[in-house]
Amino acid sequence: MTQAVQLKPESPLLSINNIEVVYDDVIQVLRGVSIDVPQGEIVTLLGPNGAGKSTTLKAISGLLKSENGEVSRGDIHFMGERIDVKNAEDVVRSGLFQVMEGRRIIEDMSVIENLKLGAYTRNDGQVNQDIDMVYNYFPRLKERTGLAGYLSGGEQQMLAIGRALMARPKMICLDEPSMGLSPLLVKEVFGIIEKINRDQGITMLLVEQNANYALKAANYGYIMESGKIVLDGSNEQLLNNEDVKEFYLGGGKEKRKSFKNLKSYKRRKRWL
């Protein structure tokens, strides 16, 4: 179902193998999705609203079960271990952390309490040291002493990413970190995501609508539409793909100069 068979390193950190996801036993959301995320890379998953991106992430992190959904077919392996049958809390313990869509920080707690919660699964005494590490990445969080609910959207996103770092995960799944942020903040947040990936070698799976930034940050990308992967490739391949350019990045090969050319926008996507 996917084109462009790429040669990738053996046994990726996370491999999703042909999964189907069903909500409430009747609503099928994913129809055979396969994604590989190699160790130490940033992989992005793009697609329009309702394509099933967040569902894919929830299938990985096990949160699907709390929404009455289940992986009805296929399997998900993380570090060689099957995780689609595990509880959400056990997935976190195995080193895979999800930053949920809409930031979802605990609004009636302070910044530090939120960060401490990120380290819930850890039992070593280095939590305070890691709080300093998070402050290093996000200096402005240090100045905020009030409730996290009063932080700005960008700061809340930073707190959500910081909270993920506190768990010392091997891999972070980020669900739309750019949602609702100003262009400058999007740039800042993506800069930090890349920096974290470089410094700490944390593997990332990045679900995004902002294809431009996501493809620039990522090594490899998948494009998903109505529950299927329709295209995948390295970031150069995707950035240069005509369809991706037209439908995700804005502006195709030939610039539309007159109104009558607008109808070409309705051209069917080749992959469907």
Add this chain to the structure above:
Amino acid sequence: MNFELLLQLIINGLIVGLLYGVVGMCFVLVYKSTQIVNFAQGEFLLIGAWVCWALLVYLELPFFLGFFLTLCFMGVFGVFLQMIVLRPMIGEPIISVIMVTIGLSIFFQSLTKWIFGVSPQSYPKVFDTQSIAIFGLNVELAYLMSTVIALIIMVSFFLFFKYSKHGLAMRATAFDQQVAQSLGISVKQVFAMSWGIAATVSATAGVVIGMVNGVSDSLSSIGIKVFPAVILGGLDSIVGAIVGGIMIGVLENVAEFFDSQYLHIGNMYDIAPFYVLLIILWFKPYGLFGTRNIERI
């Protein structure tokens, strides 16, 4: 006007109010973390008091050992109650869950009557002296102990929820269960823990009240008395439960004072709190400290 009596009653009210506050905190704890309105709250006091009584009278254990064993038993009891009875109810309609807690309340009341009989029993003497004088007022030692215990419980609640990992986890679960799961917190564990804590702490209050008034069925009525207290404070506020508890404790004593001195209606002690409950629900349905969500616009 008999000021000395009034003062004595207000102090009584404060002491009893602190205990209401403690039981109210347990009620709020269960409500916040599991969204269950626990009508069997009062039975935790009843069971705790009876178990401790049995340990002291039948096994003749020294008081503090018996007390400690009671707390251990109640912790385990609360956890198992949640696991066996309430866990299968997760996701069921709220009314069914409430009916289950009412059923538990009736069941445990009857069970204690069946095992221990219907007549009130008094605790063996714990202290040699009955009362000591503080600022010219006679204070019963048992009351003094109850105040100290209540304050210790409140401070440890505060520290637990502010600084301990599990306390933070419980607050996170109360805020948003899905987020808590995504942080690696086991929601099942948190539910069980909150019932365990509620049972243990309520039992403490039960034993303390039992020491003063004797153990009887009326202990479980504290669970109902606590309703006006927590609703006055706001159902989801632990601080509110303490403030509400103290207010209700003082209020019922003051109401009793005015009734006995002037009004002669009778039985104001039991009824006044519920008048207040009605008035609060009328004007301030969220209570004094109950929060709606912070919303950023």
